[in-house]
Amino acid sequence: MTVSEFCLGSMRVIKVHELDLNGFAATQLLPGLDPSVLAKHGEWIDPRTYDPMTGHVFMSVHTWVVRFEGKVILIDTGAGNDKDRPTLKVLDHLHNPYLERLAAIGVQPEAVDYILLTHIHSDHVGWNTRRYGDRWLPTFPNATVICSDLEWRYGAALTAGDEESIVKVRTEAGFSLPVRIPVPGVFVDSMMPVEASGRLKRVPVDGGEVLQGIRFLSTPGHSIDHAAISITSQGTEAIFGGDVMHHPFELYEPDLVSVFCEFPEGARNSRRWLARHAAESNAVYFSSHFPFTSVGRITQTGETFGWEFADSSSHVRNQPGGLVVRERNMGVLPFSQ
Numbered sequence: 001m002t003v004s005e006f007c008l009g010s011m012r013v014i015k016v017h018e019l020d021l022n023g024f025a026a027t028q029l030l031p032g033l034d035p036s037v038l039a040k041h042g043e044w045i046d047p048r049t050y051d052p053m054t055g056h057v058f059m060s061v062h063t064w065v066v067r068f069e070g071k072v073i074l075i076d077t078g079a080g081n082d083k084d085r086p087t088l089k090v091l092d093h094l095h096n097p098y099l100e101r102l103a104a105i106g107v108q109p110e111a112v113d114y115i116l117l118t119h120i121h122s123d124h125v126g127w128n129t130r131r132y133g134d135r136w137l138p139t140f141p142n143a144t145v146i147c148s149d150l151e152w153r154y155g156a157a158l159t160a161g162d163e164e165s166i167v168k169v170r171t172e173a174g175f176s177l178p179v180r181i182p183v184p185g186v187f188v189d190s191m192m193p194v195e196a197s198g199r200l201k202r203v204p205v206d207g208g209e210v211l212q213g214i215r216f217l218s219t220p221g222h223s224i225d226h227a228a229i230s231i232t233s234q235g236t237e238a239i240f241g242g243d244v245m246h247h248p249f250e251l252y253e254p255d256l257v258s259v260f261c262e263f264p265e266g267a268r269n270s271r272r273w274l275a276r277h278a279a280e281s282n283a284v285y286f287s288s289h290f291p292f293t294s295v296g297r298i299t300q301t302g303e304t305f306g307w308e309f310a311d312s313s314s315h316v317r318n319q320p321g322g323l324v325v326r327e328r329n330m331g332v333l334p335f336s337q
């Protein structure tokens with residue numbers, strides 16, 4: 001098995017793949033996408049991200065394992081197995097060997113210390129729990145799960161059908177009516193069991209540290225209180241951007257809004273803000289749905305953004321057990337320019 005390990009300062013990051021999402025037409029993912037725009041960007045469109053023959057975008061669902069300060073941290077937990085998602089067929093009753101893949105990189109469920117959630121959507125919180133008979137219980141029994149307090153309260157209000165609280169939380173977030181709400185059932189089967197186990201920690205998403213060196217950056221819009229997660233080590237910053245963007249197209253055309261976003265104007269503003277921040281700080285950007293390595297840097301020229309994949313074609317070394325790790329020090333190795 002080959003994995004790419006990304007090293008920044010003292011941080012070690014490995015992607016754990018869950019599933020490919022290659023069935024979406026670009027215009028399905030981004031309904032405002034004018035095909036002529038694709039022609040305009042023909043020069044940079046990367047064949048690893050888009051198939052011009054079918055018009056489909058390449059995406060995936062994956063999570064990030066971060067080893068940092070002696071802790072094992074998971075950033076988001078994918079879609080999960082056995083979940084009942086009748087309104088989202090692509091995630092309905094999955095049976096993926098996700099835990100086996102985690103084990104293959106040396107991470108047993110008991111070893112995870114923290115789970116940091118960018119937001120409470122079906123493809124980001126699924127492996128928080130797994131099915132035992134007719135119950136859902138935490139998959140990672142020793143992990144503290146950290147999420148936005150406001151996003152939790154919104155999910156609780158929606159689940160209870162408590163209109164007054166729903167409006168109150170939206171007002172607090174500075175939003176009015178959304179164009180969609182989170183997929184029903186996710187909060188019940190993937191969040192409430194974590195809270196019941198006493199392992200949930202709710203935090204404000206205000207840029208303050210949630211753990212040493214780790215901050216939740218406020219990037220609302222895709223969801224009501226979405227957090228991009230920033231980890232800084234020895235002067236280098238990693239940003240785990242969640243769903244501030246789903247595909248590199250959104251960097252080249254940042255006003256496009258995905259079909260999965262709840263508050264479009266907020267999503268646009270947060271995307272521009274985060275892209276600018278990542279470009280200015282020269283951060284390494286770990287995406288939630290970009291294909292290939294899913295890692296790279298965001299570039300900026302004036303008000304125009306761009307994307308450069310990091311690949312791991314250098315520093316190959318053999319590990320015990322036949323595991324080959326392609327190691328790349330993101331802090332010093334150049335990106336293709």
Ligand SMILES: [Zn+2]
Pocket residue numbers: 121123124242243288289
């Ligand atoms: Zn997502």
